[in-house]
Amino acid sequence: MRKPPGLFRRIGSALILLWMLGFLWFAWFLPQPAPDGTRTDGIVVLTGGGGRIPRALAMLQAGKAQTLLVSGVDRQVRPAEFAAEYKVDPARLDCCITLGFDSVDTRSNAHEAAAWIARHKIHSVRLVTTDWHMRRATFDLWVVAPKGLVIVRDAVPSRPSLKILFLEYNKLLARMVAWLAGW
Numbered sequence: 001m002r003k004p005p006g007l008f009r010r011i012g013s014a015l016i017l018l019w020m021l022g023f024l025w026f027a028w029f030l031p032q033p034a035p036d037g038t039r040t041d042g043i044v045v046l047t048g049g050g051g052r053i054p055r056a057l058a059m060l061q062a063g064k065a066q067t068l069l070v071s072g073v074d075r076q077v078r079p080a081e082f083a084a085e086y087k088v089d090p091a092r093l094d095c096c097i098t099l100g101f102d103s104v105d106t107r108s109n110a111h112e113a114a115a116w117i118a119r120h121k122i123h124s125v126r127l128v129t130t131d132w133h134m135r136r137a138t139f140d141l142w143v144v145a146p147k148g149l150v151i152v153r154d155a156v157p158s159r160p161s162l163k164i165l166f167l168e169y170n171k172l173l174a175r176m177v178a179w180l181a182g183w
Contacts, residue, residue: 019173026169027162031134034154040065040124044113046106046137047072049130051156056128057086059154060096065126069116071100071109106133107175110140117145124150131155132164136172143179 033055043065045056053070060068073082083093103112117125125145129137134155141151160168 022173023166023169026135026172027165030131030157030160031153031155032131033157034126034152036062036064038064038126038152038154040126040150040152041122042066042117042120042124043068043126043128044116044141045070045128046109046133047074049133049156049158051158052128052130053086055154055156056126057088059126059128067096067098067120067122069098069100069113071112071116072103073099073101075101106137107140109137110144113141114144114146117149123148124152126152126154128154128156130158130160132158132160132168136168136175139172139175139179 043056043059045052045068047053047070056068056070059065070082077099079093079099080090082088082099083090088097098116100109100112100116103109113125116122125141127134127138127141134153138151138153142149145151
């Protein structure tokens, strides 16, 4: 006669089921672009994925915000090179676009963005990043941003592989657990 599963097995099974359902939700319902009519005080774009910077520049050009932070720019990139690469008027770059060179990952992007947001007294921000990256980027910004900041998620659509979705989902869970633990 077999012994019925114990409490630990049931808890383990429930956790696995929750993880699987969460992953399915994460992968199936990726964040979408913000409605084009949405205006914010500023735009923050995180480097690292195709289409992110062009989307942010298009929103700035369309008057959806007055200022833009490009977070995570490689330290070797010069403003003139950035302007040439993305066909940005140097006067527009000087007045309205900040190149952030201090971040190297999503958490440091959030810290760089939060400092910029506080310095510019921004109350609402359009966050631009790839759809699969949006949830973790939003979470990290929410954790460190000034209280009351309105974050408008403007996801750049992509076709992520199962591997990217799997890794990003687990990074998000790990980040949330770390935050709950006070790290």
